[in-house]
Amino acid sequence: MSTQDAHELKLYSPPEAAVKGAHVSGMEAYKKLEAEAEADYQGYWARLAREFLTWKQPFTKVLNESDAPFFKWFEDGKLNVSYNCLDRNVERGLGDKTAIIFETDDGKVSRVSYKELLSRTSQLANALKAQGVKKGDRVVIYMPMSVEGVVAMQACARIGATHSVVFGGFSAQSLRDRIEDAGAVMVITADEQMRGGKALPLKSIVDEALSLGGCDSIRNVIVYQRTGGKVAWNSAHDKWLHEVVASQPATCEPEWVEAEHPLFLLYTSGSTGKPKGVQHATGGYLLHAALTTKWTFDLKDDDVFWCTADIGWVTGHTYITYGPLALGGTEVVFEGIPTYPDAGRFWKMIQDHKVTIFYTAPTAIRSLIKAAETNPAVHPKNYDLSSLRLLGSVGEPINPAAWEWYHQNIGGGRCPIVDTWWQTETGGHMITPLPGATPLVPGSCTLPFPGITAAIVDETGHDVPNGQGGILVVKKPWPSMIRTIWGDPERFKKSYYPPELKGYYLAGDGASRDAERGYFTITGRIDDVLNVSGHRMGTMEIESALVSCTELVAEAAVVGRPDETTGEAICAFVVLKRPRPTGEEARKIAAELRNWVAKEIGPIAKPKDIRFGDNLPKTRSGKIMRRLLRSIAKGEQITQDTSTLENPAILDQLAQTN
Numbered sequence: 001m002s003t004q005d006a007h008e009l010k011l012y013s014p015p016e017a018a019v020k021g022a023h024v025s026g027m028e029a030y031k032k033l034e035a036e037a038e039a040d041y042q043g044y045w046a047r048l049a050r051e052f053l054t055w056k057q058p059f060t061k062v063l064n065e066s067d068a069p070f071f072k073w074f075e076d077g078k079l080n081v082s083y084n085c086l087d088r089n090v091e092r093g094l095g096d097k098t099a100i101i102f103e104t105d106d107g108k109v110s111r112v113s114y115k116e117l118l119s120r121t122s123q124l125a126n127a128l129k130a131q132g133v134k135k136g137d138r139v140v141i142y143m144p145m146s147v148e149g150v151v152a153m154q155a156c157a158r159i160g161a162t163h164s165v166v167f168g169g170f171s172a173q174s175l176r177d178r179i180e181d182a183g184a185v186m187v188i189t190a191d192e193q194m195r196g197g198k199a200l201p202l203k204s205i206v207d208e209a210l211s212l213g214g215c216d217s218i219r220n221v222i223v224y225q226r227t228g229g230k231v232a233w234n235s236a237h238d239k240w241l242h243e244v245v246a247s248q249p250a251t252c253e254p255e256w257v258e259a260e261h262p263l264f265l266l267y268t269s270g271s272t273g274k275p276k277g278v279q280h281a282t283g284g285y286l287l288h289a290a291l292t293t294k295w296t297f298d299l300k301d302d303d304v305f306w307c308t309a310d311i312g313w314v315t316g317h318t319y320i321t322y323g324p325l326a327l328g329g330t331e332v333v334f335e336g337i338p339t340y341p342d343a344g345r346f347w348k349m350i351q352d353h354k355v356t357i358f359y360t361a362p363t364a365i366r367s368l369i370k371a372a373e374t375n376p377a378v379h380p381k382n383y384d385l386s387s388l389r390l391l392g393s394v395g396e397p398i399n400p401a402a403w404e405w406y407h408q409n410i411g412g413g414r415c416p417i418v419d420t421w422w423q424t425e426t427g428g429h430m431i432t433p434l435p436g437a438t439p440l441v442p443g444s445c446t447l448p449f450p451g452i453t454a455a456i457v458d459e460t461g462h463d464v465p466n467g468q469g470g471i472l473v474v475k476k477p478w479p480s481m482i483r484t485i486w487g488d489p490e491r492f493k494k495s496y497y498p499p500e501l502k503g504y505y506l507a508g509d510g511a512s513r514d515a516e517r518g519y520f521t522i523t524g525r526i527d528d529v530l531n532v533s534g535h536r537m538g539t540m541e542i543e544s545a546l547v548s549c550t551e552l553v554a555e556a557a558v559v560g561r562p563d564e565t566t567g568e569a570i571c572a573f574v575v576l577k578r579p580r581p582t583g584e585e586a587r588k589i590a591a592e593l594r595n596w597v598a599k600e601i602g603p604i605a606k607p608k609d610i611r612f613g614d615n616l617p618k619t620r621s622g623k624i625m626r627r628l629l630r631s632i633a634k635g636e637q638i639t640q641d642t643s644t645l646e647n648p649a650i651l652d653q654l655a656q657t658n
């Protein structure tokens with residue numbers, strides 16, 4: 001790959017091999033698509049929706065803006081997602097093609113063909129119907145990474161049930177909250193999940209969630225037997241998955257749903273309140289899932305695609321369960337973790353399965369860099385990674401040093417890296433290089449996906465010139481956008497369409513564009529949302545969890561600080577109901593509070609630092625001064641004006657680590 005200096009930034013032009021035969025080949029092809037979308041926005045998306053999806057009833061209306069910002073796409077069309085991902089491929093002659101290469105935590109490999117995936121999905125779909133699940137019902141999926149997890153999602157889609165996958169690392173309390181908010185009729189789970197050689201409970205967490213109350217809508221719990229570990233059984237509503245599917249036929253007529261029918265809810269954190277149920281529609285979402293998989297990953301028939309995300313996050317939805325299958329691709333699904341049995345696991349799996357396209361998060365890359373530096377045995381140079389032709393990054397900014405390492409050590413200097421910026425709410429890639437077209441700059445997600453009107457504006461919605469930072473927005477609605485927040489349309493409007501932004505979608509990120517190329521660089525969230533290892537968390541959620549420990553905690557404030565490995569780390573400032581602890585006592589209470597947060601939300605929300613104070617820095621009107629806390633968390637000298645602070649002495653106290 002050729003490199004040259006563009007000011008101090010390195011520029012990597014797409015290598016010949018990536019340009020040749022690419023679905024979007026060369027910058028001219030990219031510009032042509034952009035021009036097509038600009039000239040006839042609706043015509044562009046309609047063309048693609050007809051090309052990429054099979055419609056039972058073709059749409060005649062493209063975009064309905066009459067109730068903005070509640071936009072509708074392809075609203076009079078009907079289709080079925082699981083038909084598009086499975087039956088259609090079998091009908092095209094791909095029945096025997098491997099859809100999924102599944103590898104368990106302990107390295108057992110199985111392959112599932114499209115034909116088999118279709119019959120397993122149909123059987124489960126029939127079983128769900130037999131349990132009384134109907135179109136529009138919500139089904140919570142709390143599953144390990146598994147073929148069954150993908151099948152459960154596809155089976156819901158097949159019968160028009162709206163799934164809500166909850167990441168298997170969330171606590172009983174978080175699971176309960178999501179079940180209640182969604183009003184789910186069923187939970188599909190597993191006895192246990194295997195991660196890093198350990199069996200971790202799932203079913204017993206479901207039991208606990210249900211026992212916390214508020215889950216009266218649940219009629220059944222379907223349990224996939226993954227480990228055979230012991231589980232408590234409530235015969236009134238618990239059923240084994242293998243038993244409920246055993247008597248079901250392997251064919252099931254898909255439920256043809258309206259394009260706007262809710263395909264799924266996925267809960268994610270915002271700056272205020274409890275996690276919100278991001279609602280996605282069927283037609284527009286699937287279009288963008290398929291389209292971005294094809295263009296961003298340049299997916300071809302003989303590729304082996306591997307997205308390392310969990311199906312509990314949006315990346316796993318779009319780039320495991322839906323996008324690659326909608327295109328008839330072959331993908332790897334992995335149950336385990338990157339560091340088991342050692343930190344060479346990813347590289348070994350790329351070698352074993354001859355993975356051609358690899359998509360992971362910067363946090364994983366950074367932690368594997370560290371591992372390779374400390375243990376030469378797991379350095380990627382020990383593995384044959386020559387099958388790779390394309391790499392991807394998602395979830396958080398990738399720092400140029402990690403980018404360069406990924407490019408050299410994993411991509412052998414020959415594989416483009418697509419740094420894809422998007423969100424749970426956007427359904428699929430929004431700003432990303434296209435590997436056969438876009439010259440790359442490490443650390444930049446480069447240019448909008450063709451047809452996506454991403455822009456940077458100031459607080460009044462006016463464009464800011466390139467070279468300056470501002471607020472990242474999307475000017476026009478796009479097919480795979482969030483439709484609403486489940487049960488809270490007002491919150492949807494308030495969060496994403498604030499009146500001062502002239503009807504633009506507010507992403508919640510800050511960004512800048514460079515003066516020369518207009519390339520985007522994401523500078524991070526501009527709200528009270530943290531991004532820890534690519535996991536999104538609201539500071540308020542963690543604060544609520546801390547103060548719910550009413551025995552100990554009087555007050556808490558949570559901020560993020562930069563972290564070399566996890567991107568951001570959670571830092572909590574806590575005022576206890578007892579005198580401020582120091583030394584060993586402080587460490588003991590901090591450990592207790594960390595476990596408390598893990599129990600309330602999940603281990604991913606555990607604060608890395610907990611500092612204790614007699615009180616928190618507040619203005620005279622009682623507002624916590626978070627910007628000061630952010631500086632303290634970073635270990636910075638306070639240079640800001642502290643004259644409005646009621647109790648300036650507190651700053652020194654909070655600066656002390658335990």
Ligand code: PRX
Nearest residue numbers: 394395396397419420421422423424522536
């Ligand atoms: O801050 C941005 C960051 O992750 C947020 C979205 O998180 P979530 O909804 O959990 O979805 C993650 C997977 C798509 C964004 O608001 N983010 C995501 N991708 C990038 C990123 N930040 C910088 N560069 C990226 N490529």
